[in-house]
Amino acid sequence: MDWGRLSRERLAMARIERFHFSHSRKIDSAYQYVSEAARAGVILQSADSGAGRHVVIDGRSLLNFGSCSYMGLQELPELREGAHRAIDEYGTQFHFSRAYLQCPLYAELDSLLRNIAGRPVVVAPSTSLAHIAALPVLVRDGDHMIIDQFAHASLHTAVQLLSKVPLDIVRHNRMQALEAKLLELRNVPGNVWYIADGLYSMLGDFAPFAELKQLLDRFPKLRLYLDDAHSISWLGSCGRGPALEHFANDDRVVVVMSLNKAFSAAGGALAVPSEEIAARIRQCGGPMLFSGPIQPPMLGAAVASARLHISPKLGLLQSELHARLQACAVGIRKHGLALANDALTPIFQVQCDSPRIVFDVAEQMQERGFYCCVCVFPAVPMNRPGLRFTVTRHNTLQDIEEFVPALAECVANARGKRRMESGISVAAS
């Protein structure tokens, strides 16, 4: 087709008949890919036991390099005791809707989290429900939304609730593309929300905070909504994460914290610029009124974890993790493994040439006694398959010293096998 000869009418028609994969098509396609990985035995596995340094799968104890509990707090006596005390006092469930009555532990948690975040906080049953509660309240008529293509699935789900608000997707962390979009939207009547992760859970890279700050300075209508779930606890003052380190005093930024993962309890928390915004979300955000609350055992654990976050002990624990991250990074460089990016975070992704190589490496690592995770489409783009592993305080320095060379060997083995098969195929053809 000669694009230069397309009539204006046909171009308009093309826009009207814009191709869209149907909802069912997307689900069916996701089911196909996820089923394939499940059949390969590399996802949707059940652990027999294990929560810390080891995880037991199919009766085998493996060193755990797949945990999101980066700080390993769930094994600390303070958190266990917090959960036990809450059960003793309130039972396993506080049996009221939060619209009417909330467990007293909520007020204590809220107060502690305000100290951590340095701004008003709204506690939600999970980070996903925090997005579903907050975005419809924050985004107003006349606003526009822009979302990073690799923002967490829960954010993509939440923006779909705002079907009447225009939405653009920009390529991952491309600030030039975001800037171009902001220039294009300078005359929208309302605000322009950029929705992204603080730390991306699959590739392990940060949002470009410094560049986002510059864009905030240049574009008065820009608002940021950042899900920093994977950075909480292990990074920043009181473990508040890099997004709040950069934007705690900016009244145009909302940051979402996770009380799971490194925080080792349950729930999510919206760190918002004002009491008024906090009140609006608490009073109008659907799941804040109509979904189940965080139940007493996990509220007790969250309160204990929050207390730990504002104690001097957190800094020591963060230093222990950082020593492990440094050791891993040194090992990675020494063994020449190709990472998806250079950011020093607990999330590492070793890039591979194909899902076959990824599955092969994961299986070999399990045979050698290490648990790590596969990272294939639809969790990452089709052209970015990789092996994802995490380094946590559970892992000893000795564990890391054994893990990295084993991984390098398994990657080399898998690549060697594919090279040989490829050579055989070409010869046969």
Next chain:
Amino acid sequence: MLNVGMQGWSDTSEVDSLMSVFYQVISFEDGDAPDWERMAALFSAHARITRITPQGIDYLDLSSFRLMAEELIEVGAFTSFFECEVARRLDRFGDVLHIASAYETRVSPTALDYVERGINSLQLVREGGKWKILSLCWDTNAPFDLHGLGSLIAGETSHGQN
């Protein structure tokens, strides 16, 4: 690359060039996009593109194919794309040319393993003295193995060529 059926034709190099450009223009580096203008130049204005998947069949023209590809890129299904031809069989019937073109998709041009393999079925017609693609059709899930390429390239292939 295996290439059967072109011996003795005067426009071999034209078809070679067309297929080479065909795979070049749909490939793109991270952050880039397919070269839609060069792709359009390869196709007849009446061309159809048909993609068969386990979830259904996409009946497209170049315009809707572009929109489909842009949606896949926008949502991050691909951030780059590299496809190359590994074998080809041609059947010519006068001004009609059928090409079975075996391809491999890789994460980069230097990747040692492929992500997907398949066969593009192309029908070309002679338009204004040039070969143009009238139909491109492929089944994303068709079983395919390089060992089976013998059947792809077997058989003689030209009938009534100039």
